[in-house]
Amino acid sequence: MATSRKCITCLLIIGLLASPMFASLNAVAAQPSAAEAALLSQLDGNNAYSLERALENVTKAYPAYRSSGSAGCNASAVWILQQMQAMGLSAHSEAYSFPSWDLRSRPTLSVAPDGVLDNASTFALPSFNCEQWSGPTQVNGTVGKLVTLPLPAAASDSELAQLTINRTAWNAINITGKVLVIGSEVNWITDGDKELDAKVNAQRPLAIIQAFYYDWNAYYDEAFVASARGRTVPYLHNLSMPCGMLNYTDGQKLFACIDGTAVAALRIDSFTWQGVHQNIVGIIPGSENQGRQVLITAHYDSVMDNGFCDNGAGVAGMLEIARVLSAAHQQGKFAPRQSIVFIAFAGEELGLIGSLQYVSAHQTELSKMDAIINLDCLGNRNLTVTPTRNVSGVDIRPILMNASADLGVRLSDNEPGGSDQESFIDPVKVKDMFASFWDVPVNITPGLNNSNAVLLLSYPIWNMGQGNESGWIHTLKDAQSTTGWVNESRLQEQMAVTTLAVLRVTTPTATAQADMTPFIAIVAAIIVVMAILLVYRRKR
Helix, strand or coil, X not given: CHHHHHHHHHHHHHHHHHHHHHHHHHCCCCCCCHHHHHHHCCCCHHHHHHHXXXXXXXXXCCCCXXXXXXXXHHHHHHHHHHHHHHCCCEEEEEEEEEEEEEECCCCXXXXXXXXXXXXXXXXXXXXXXXXXXXXXXXXXXXXXXXXXXXXXCCCCHHHHCCCCCCHHHHHCCCCCCCEEEEEHHHHHCCCHXXXXXXXXXXXXXXXXXXXXXXXXXXXXXXXXXXXXXXXXXXXXHHCXXXXXXXXXXXXXXXXXXXXXXXXXXXXXXXXXXXXXXXXXXXXXXXXXXXXXXXXXXXXXCCCCCCCHHHHHHHHHHHHHHHHHHHHHHHCCCCCCCCEEEEEEECCHHHCCHHHHHHHHHCXXXXXXXXXXXXXXXXXXXXXXXXXXXCCCCCCHHHXXXXXXXXXXXXXXXXXXXXXXXXXXXXXXXXXXXXXXXXXXXXXXXXXXXXXXXXXXXXXXXXXXXXXXXXXXXXXXXXXXXXXXXXXXXXXXXHHHHHHHHHHHHHCHHHHHHHHCHHHHHHHHHXXXXXXXXXXXXXXX
């Protein structure tokens, strides 16, 4: 009896003493070690910002910016490859054939309210931009009378969503052979897309120009550029329709001219072909030859804008992390167990095309990818992370959360989806989305996935009429000239969170700590069972 009591007491003492140790072993994160802090101190937000500016300078020399497969995108791919090689990474391009679209010159739009072009009353609308994958106008431009289709009166977007198109009013207007100007909000109306599709197919216009129609959208004084809208909207793609957009101010000028007399002259010199798109890959080899990998990724293509934040910031952050880790590796100060693979994806704005192509080409490696961190739109105020799903090994998300807490950087939850990590999490789903837009086969094995993939994205990214809380992606304000948005200090903090998490996954100490979890569970179970047996024996 006395022996049983002593055993129980000893077990309880062991359990109490061991529980803090178990807790510390089970938590991968700890305060940055001296070695970690030394590496983190090498990250330079100013250098990342300079890389971001340099990529934008490459981009803005081309009329289609970094639209995937375009001349500007391919020039950017060459620049990224050169940066990786200069850092000492083992770097290469992985090309794939895919439909491509480009522009020979910048789109233009001029309006003659009196119907006579090139006289004193003719004026240009400088905010005009074409949709990505817009069809072409005639070689020397297209000229046509302006016409519009009315939208229902509404005081807010929520009210508009409850309304329907006035079909009687639309039926009374013939848009055949004219330049149709339509409120961008038509897509927010219950049957707006359906009715516009039917109208355009029945009465083919020369071109379609969208601009915000309602005064409660006046704050959005930049035209919003969608991803590959000229391809993904059926009536635009099927009719190879020239299509573009204006900001609110220029849009109101255009709406005010429409009286049956005014004409517009627009030029969109676009062309398509089966071209080459490139994923750019740089590698720091692992110290253990097991084929294990940790991926840090960012898409480098853009919509019809400079793509400074989306996603020049993600690319710049990835390159700066690569610079620091590669230098440390070459100096013998960093020896990751797994290979660290840096990937700049093309085709994200076309529907996660580049990342899906990468997964297709690396299917046998997917199970060996221990973590995937995708960087998009870094450098803004609020850093967020998407969830992982049913991870069986070391879960990257809590490692990132702990790293952010240790560095004093706020990291909050975000909804799943949104970027290239989805091609790893559910490639079959992405393939199905891909197939709905592009008549191009891609090989993905059913059931293939890697759920230990997250997106790090910072907000704000959209202009929601909230002053300093606004962001400007997918507009011409996504540029270094827009101040009070992406900045160096935030880039530095967010790169540090990413880098610290990578260090804790790839260094032997951190991995050993993470791998202690099953052992801890077994020891704890043994202690509990022994205690139960001793109590049972005592009762007998």
